[in-house]
Amino acid sequence: MTVKTLPAVRIVEVGPRDGLQNIRDSIPTSTKLKLISRLEETGLGTIELTSVVSPRRIPQLADCRDVLGDEGVRKIGEKDLRLPVLVPTVKGLDIAIEYGVKEIAVFISATEGFSRANINCSVEQGIERARDVTSLALNSNVAVRGYVSCIFADPYDGPTQPASVLRCVKELLDAGCYEVSLGDTLGVGSPPNVRSLVTFLLDNDIPREKLAGHFHDTYGQAVANVWAAYNCGLRVFDSSVAGLGGCPFAPGAKGNVATEDLVYMFHNADISTGVDLSKLVEIGVWISDHLKKPNGSRAGAALAIKSKPVSSSGVNLKIVLNRPKNGNALTAPMISAFASVVTRAGKDPHISRIIIMGNGKFFCTGMDLGKGSTPVAQGGSASDAQFQRLTGLFEAIDQSPKVTVACLNGPAFGGGVGLAFSCDIRLATRDASVTLSEVKLGLCPATISKYVVREWGFPFAREAMLSARPVSVEDLRVRGLVFDVGDGAEELSTRLDILLSRLKVASPDASRMSKELVRLGCAHAGRDEQVTGIKGLFEEMMRVDADGAHGVKEFQGGTEGGLGCFYSGNVKAQAVGP
Numbered sequence: 001m002t003v004k005t006l007p008a009v010r011i012v013e014v015g016p017r018d019g020l021q022n023i024r025d026s027i028p029t030s031t032k033l034k035l036i037s038r039l040e041e042t043g044l045g046t047i048e049l050t051s052v053v054s055p056r057r058i059p060q061l062a063d064c065r066d067v068l069g070d071e072g073v074r075k076i077g078e079k080d081l082r083l084p085v086l087v088p089t090v091k092g093l094d095i096a097i098e099y100g101v102k103e104i105a106v107f108i109s110a111t112e113g114f115s116r117a118n119i120n121c122s123v124e125q126g127i128e129r130a131r132d133v134t135s136l137a138l139n140s141n142v143a144v145r146g147y148v149s150c151i152f153a154d155p156y157d158g159p160t161q162p163a164s165v166l167r168c169v170k171e172l173l174d175a176g177c178y179e180v181s182l183g184d185t186l187g188v189g190s191p192p193n194v195r196s197l198v199t200f201l202l203d204n205d206i207p208r209e210k211l212a213g214h215f216h217d218t219y220g221q222a223v224a225n226v227w228a229a230y231n232c233g234l235r236v237f238d239s240s241v242a243g244l245g246g247c248p249f250a251p252g253a254k255g256n257v258a259t260e261d262l263v264y265m266f267h268n269a270d271i272s273t274g275v276d277l278s279k280l281v282e283i284g285v286w287i288s289d290h291l292k293k294p295n296g297s298r299a300g301a302a303l304a305i306k307s308k309p310v311s312s313s314g315v316n317l318k319i320v321l322n323r324p325k326n327g328n329a330l331t332a333p334m335i336s337a338f339a340s341v342v343t344r345a346g347k348d349p350h351i352s353r354i355i356i357m358g359n360g361k362f363f364c365t366g367m368d369l370g371k372g373s374t375p376v377a378q379g380g381s382a383s384d385a386q387f388q389r390l391t392g393l394f395e396a397i398d399q400s401p402k403v404t405v406a407c408l409n410g411p412a413f414g415g416g417v418g419l420a421f422s423c424d425i426r427l428a429t430r431d432a433s434v435t436l437s438e439v440k441l442g443l444c445p446a447t448i449s450k451y452v453v454r455e456w457g458f459p460f461a462r463e464a465m466l467s468a469r470p471v472s473v474e475d476l477r478v479r480g481l482v483f484d485v486g487d488g489a490e491e492l493s494t495r496l497d498i499l500l501s502r503l504k505v506a507s508p509d510a511s512r513m514s515k516e517l518v519r520l521g522c523a524h525a526g527r528d529e530q531v532t533g534i535k536g537l538f539e540e541m542m543r544v545d546a547d548g549a550h551g552v553k554e555f556q557g558g559t560e561g562g563l564g565c566f567y568s569g570n571v572k573a574q575a576v577g578p
């Protein structure tokens with residue numbers, strides 16, 4: 001038998017109700033439903049779904065019936081989860097019951113001004129109404145949670161008397177609420193106020209397990225207030241993902257304390273919440289983007305940036321040709337292994353850049369010409385297989401969505417030149433060279449010509465092929481075919497580090513899209529395919545969930561270096577060779 005350990009703190013997620021109710025632009029019901037279902041996946045034990053209130057007063061929640069009637073929400077309701085629905089009136093309760101709601105929340109204000117503005121009645125009438133709704137709900141086996149608003153101050157009346165809060169809490173508990181949430185609706189309280197009020201309530205025989213804290217963050221005190229309340233013995237706290245919220249009847253009131261911030265704080269104090277913080281952070285980013293609002297969670301925003309390099313990674317994969325005794329000549333198994341490493345790396349979200357270099361004196365001396373191992377002069381199927389292998393390797397490098405860098409530690413011949421020029425960028429030691437030596441062997445640079453001709457241009461490629469002369473690094477550099485040159489291995493390594501740190505400014509998706517633009521230019525310059533391809537990439541980069549949304553937000557927020565600070569580059573080495 002598995003025993004489920006209860007979290008030390010229960011978080012009541014009020015984002016779908018309190019978080020959304022104050023947003024002016026209409027939010028599609030589908031977004032609300034998605035928010036609820038994603039929140040459920042985080043392990044939250046309580047999610048306030050919506051309010052059954054007058055659509056005239058809270059138009060944003062006018063779709064409460066659609067939310068309550070949704071199949072997905074009903075399925076969540078069958079799980080071991082509390083899904084309260086805010087219900088101010090008996091009419092609202094009837095609707096909630098009609099939709100099979102098992103728990104409701106009622107609310108009263110501890111102060112007159114807010115009571116009149118919010119529910120259009122006096123505190124006394126509010127208590128009576130809450131009592132009626134609670135009694136009817138309990139008779140229908142519906143659990144009831146209570147809220148007391150304005151525990152510290154009222155927007156119209158000023159500071160709240162603790163005795164008024166005490167009275168409201170007592171009334172709600174006497175009416176049958178299983179717990180009462182203390183609402184700092186204006187977000188004006190700070191830890192000394194919290195300590196003093198909670199202590200007053202406890203001293204007046206309110207059981208601590210019957211109290212919850214509901215703190216808005218207008219003055220940035222909400223997390224501290226939760227901590228103060230926790231230290232007074234409270235174990236239930238209301239919060240909303242991304243700090244969504246506010247109150248239409250409390251001008252200037254900011255959102256609720258962000259759920260991410262609470263979970264971050266409690267987990268750092270080794271206090272369990274049962275909530276998966278990383279999932280929560282993703283939801284906070286998603287809903288903020290969707291609502292075009294800044295993410296109100298400090299921890300959420302920080303963790304989202306931190307997790308970005310982990311999920312999209314900034315790791316460099318270094319592939320080292322490791323057959324130095326044979327000039328790193330490419331045997332059939334090496335070519336196949338090499339192609340599969342490159343292909344796998346292309347799909348690995350943790351890898352952003354692929355660096356190819358050779359071990360020893362040569363970068364790569366091309367196709368293996370060794371006795372007994374070369375496919376040359378075998379004809380037929382051996383030729384076909386070698387063609388497929390070579391084509392597969394060069395295509396894998398050329399088509400890789402990752403940034404590919406050839407680091408020529410020494411001379412390259414034949415297929416080795418193909419490796420270098422199917423990459424995006426080349427670095428070389430000053431004494432390296434490239435030789436299209438095939439014609440001296442009675443061969444031609446067949447499979448590699450696709451890249452050599454494309455990158456070198458016709459006249460230069462033709463002459464180099466026909467003469468089989470070693471082309472110096474200086475010659476390549478002048479033609480823009482080698483990006484940087486180092487004197488010897490050590491300097492080459494330094495140049496590589498400089499290049500890699502420059503490449504880190506790019507998000508992986510932006511790199512891939514940029515490579516695709518060049519490819520479109522090469523293959524379809526001036527044709528419809530290029531226009532269509534560019535349009536597709538444009539749409540992709542402008543999407544709400546694309547790296548662009550994140551990078552531009554960082555730019556607007558003034559984060560140093562925009563995306564540049566996101567990508568850290570560790571080098572992962574993989575040897576290709578026997």
Ligand SMILES: CC(C)(COP(=O)([O-])OP(=O)([O-])OC[C@H]1O[C@@H](n2cnc3c(N)ncnc32)[C@H](O)[C@@H]1OP(=O)([O-])[O-])[C@@H](O)C(=O)NCCC(=O)NCCSC(=O)C[C@@](C)(O)CC(=O)[O-]
Nearest residue numbers: 326327329365366367368369413414415437445446447448
């Ligand atoms: C590189 C130099 C100048 C060094 O010349 P060196 O400095 O005098 O050194 P070396 O000749 O002593 O070479 C060092 C070791 O590497 C071996 N080696 C070196 N290259 C290969 C090779 N490809 N295959 C197998 N082994 C090779 C060579 O055999 C020797 O091994 P050892 O004899 O000490 O055991 C000389 O060895 C040489 O000329 N090698 C041939 C280079 C060449 O022509 N490569 C092109 C191959 S064809 C090709 O790649 C076809 C392709 C892919 O382009 C077709 C297509 O595009 O479809």
